[in-house]
Amino acid sequence: MSTDHPSGWITAADVARKAGVSRSAVSRTFTEGASVSPETREKVQRAAEALGYQVNMLARSMIQRQSNLVGVVVKGFDDPFLQSLLGPITHHLALRSLAPLLMDASEPAQLAKSLRHLLQYRIAGVILTSGTPPIQLAQEYLRLRVPVAMINRAPDLEGVDVVNSDHFEGGALAARTLLASGARKLVFLSSASTTYSARVRGEGFVQALAAAVQRGAASLRHFDASGATYAGGFEAAQTLLADTHNRPDGVFCANDVLACGLVDGARRQYGLQVPADFQVIGFDDIPMAGLSAYGLTTLRQNVDALAQSAVACLAERMAEPDMPSRTLQLPVALVTRATSRK
Template identity: 50%
Template sequence: MASENKSWVTAADVARLAGVSRSAVSRTFTPGASVSEPTRKKVMAAASELGYQVNIIARTMITGNSNFVGIITAGFDNPFRSKLLAPLVHHLALQGFIPLLMNADDPQQLAPSLRQLLSYHVTGVILTSGAPPLSLAEEYLSKKIPVTLINRHADLPGADRICSDNAQGAGLVSALFSQQGLHRLAFIGEDAANFSTSQRWQAFHQCQPQAVALFCPNGGYQAGWDAAEKLLADYPDRQGLFCATDMLAMGALDYLRQHPAFSAIKVVGFDDIPQASFAAYQLTTIQQDTDQLALLAVHSLLERLKNFSQPSQQKTVPVQLIRRHSA
């Protein structure tokens, strides 16, 4: 039995109770390793009695491999990224991976975060929208660590891209406004250099050449309020607003409600975060399929692990229009 003065049960404890060698315990808990069925049963019974858990860190140090996958994101307070994290963790777990979540909000923490993930010998990395510069992806790829980008763009050998169909979403919004007889339109987006914002605006502008645009430092609620105020000061005749994120849309919608002259303006967002369906907003929006984004991201990592040198792939996930009361 394990010594009472130890806080963790070791493989040696399991080996003693099961009456087998330490290497037999290791093989039992190593997928694909050779171990006889009687030995496996004795080891599993002893492990269950002792409450033994594999020391993954120790195994990583010995084998040089791990089942850790790094998830690098920024803006933990962003509802869409929170909505995306849950299915990412779920699909990683289904494949036997353990996620290591890194917050890239603080630029001074980028280098320490990089070193920390590398110290765990991560088997792959997922970078989400709003995450840090792509130079981070290059660091991992240089070490033959597969990288998947979600809602980001980069032509990097060894990196795969999973993106929502921004052009489809913008087309759905344009068609909705046209069906409603609205022609004096505007777009509110994050920084114009943002990949998703840029795609959504370009596709919307192609459908609605007369539309005007205003870009903000970020995609948050207050930015949406401020953008609506500034835009309508210059274009008070707008009939519809297409916002690149739901948070921008909710900020803009609250501004309109505070100013009766603009209360008839229709507003459409993008993401379909949980708050979009709240009674206070009932926001019409473009829904991103976060479960499918996560599933394809994990599958891309698996494919890349089998063949790191295969050509980079881009997979596009369809979106859909969710009609509520704001448009």
């Protein structure tokens, strides 16, 4: 216990004194790839351990003009899919000694402030997840060469890496599955204020159905729920299933919560059963989809791969800021449960 540090914070100078070396030697011991003799390193480590020394990341980051912090910007915290992304993101950042600095961007106005706020910490990069508002502000990041990676967003910003699930193929898969199991009156259910992901899912669905529709073998309708939420799906059931004589027999929902809402709405409001009365396919494979109360057939996104890729993009761009921007496309998998027929 050095009495001159009642605060308890030990500095490199303390360690240097105790180890009988220079501050430089201490610094080198804790710097990846710096040249220190084994003996010096040993002495320093022993002293550091005894004193409980830890590098002050604030000082190190200041010098290096870059911290180990990565901004993670999410829109609200109540979307189950986004929630499932948080764990893997944290995990994969940790594997590279990076730590997530969380930011909420529920309001677009807030986003600008949040992004600017993050800059004050000289963050190593930022990850924007789907749903977050459009960001002209990414421009500022690009100018400052702060790596930006986006998950499930339109790849429309040069210099920004984006990692997407293959929403288009997912939508097409849903179409083929429903068709193959006999559905003919098909609906794509999403919401008016939709996201990029949902839009592309719909496009894949529509396109895969085009031929069948053309030759009159199937019909297709697009229906907008009041929101891409459980409540939105629940309400949508009321209108969508009202007409007894012209009910859809296959509904592809832009995401799982919407689908679960639809299923529950159909049960409560019309006593309809899935898949007996109509089939439903969702998207995401959130925990809710697997509950025995739903058994939702859905397209699973690989959240771990999504997170890992986004972090990898960030890391590579940290090493090489000017590399051309990439767009990764990750496969989705059909998970067949109870709401669709074989």
